[in-house]
Amino acid sequence: MKRRARDSRSLMILVLLGPPGVGKGTQGELVAGERGWRRIATGDLLRVAVRGGTELGRRAKCYMDAGELVPDELIVAMVREALAGADADGVVFDGFPRTEAQAAALDEVLDGLRRPVDRVLVFEAPEPVVVRRLSGRRSCPSCGAVYNVYLAPPREDERCERCGSELARRSDDEPETVRRRLAVYREETAPLIAYYERRGAEVLRVAADGTVEEVRCRVREALGRTGSSTAAARSRRAGHL
Ligand code: AMP
Secondary structure, X not given: OOOOOOOHHHOEEEEEEOOOOOOHHHHHHHHHHHHOOEEEEHHHHHHHHHHHOOHHHHHHHHHHHHOOOOOHHHHXXXXXXXXXXXXXXXXXXXXXXXXXXXXXXXXXXXXXXXXXXXXXXXXXXXXXXXXXXXXXXEEOOOOOOEEEOOOEOOOOOOEOOOOOOEOEOOHHHOHHHHHHHHHHHHHHHOHHHHHHHHHOOEEEEEEOXXXXXXXXXXXXXXXXXXXXXXXXXXXXXXXXX
């Protein structure tokens, strides 16, 4: 990562975990925006690649449409590239890592910066809540803006407020693909909670049902509460390694 004069030891690394539709993207944007941190959302990067018709987009599209994970090597290369262009005091990873191999690859990259994952925010919500959110989600095929017909509807029916394009449901938000994505989360990604606990990262759980504002308050409280204990987590981790 390009750190210029900044010391990489002061770089904060926050990983967001939780099933699709739980609100990681919305809350990740808020956390990053409030602190001036960089948000790296692999799903967003992939959708940009698909829209742009790049080689990566072409290779990723069929996995995404089927609700399957894009192969680790493509994802890790994409994240390395995103990190190389980042210059911020903190990075919020949203939708990455999703497998143990990706988590190990992230550890390796961060080892090079002498910077472990500090905190993991786990968003929790009952499955019916998540399914309803995904069924209401609409996004703009032109600029990528995201809305929700139940929770955050656009001012003008089904039109993007930013660029005026007609909104669409993401192809992977169709009910059958949603079921597969949730199963993939349970099988491949949920075990990362235990992975990070073993590594001594601070794992914080946030109830993700409720409005954006309610969840935002819980996130703030969780991150605020733990600011001072990050040093303790680091020394715990030092004992582990
Ligand atoms: P998301 O927007 O995070 O829900 O991601 C949408 C889709 O992109 C996922 O269902 C996967 O097909 C793919 N994807 C996003 N991030 C990853 C990742 N870290 N590893 C593998 N596939 C991913």
